Amino acid sequence: MARFGAADLQREQFRRYLEKGNVLDMLTKVLVILYEEPEKPNNVMDFLKQHLAIGPEPSDALALRLEMIELRQKYQLQLEENKELKAKLAQFELPKEAGQTE
Incomplete structure (x- = not known):
């Protein structure tokens, strides 16, 4: 049972780390944009890169x-x-x- 507590603690710390870096907010926003897109793109990775502004x-x-x-x-x-x-x-x-x- 102690293992589950340690895993939960690590998961919670990682979640806070992502929240602190605004990663969760950015991912959520991009996924909502993708969800609301009437015509889904053929290449999801390109869509994510473009909307997350990864790379040039x-x-x-x-x-x-x-x-x-x-x-x-x-x-x-x-x-x-x-x-x-x-x-x-x-x-x-x-x-x-x-x-x-x-």
Whole structure:
């Protein structure tokens, strides 16, 4: 019987912890929104993430993804330009043997 008392105490402490962090209120509100939704979403996890504001907003994620693509393209252009400039520089450099004789 002491086990049940300890388990109940732990459960109560955990419940208070969740209440203190407003977790229970947030979950309740989101679940009520989901319950009142006339057309239930196909992906419940996405619905919860969106309404709990977990992670970046979808528009932010899209903007970041587009920025990443743009930066990768710029990076590739810089690599190509660097390669071309090194090739041009190599044309003007003296061979090591010729440079040492002077």
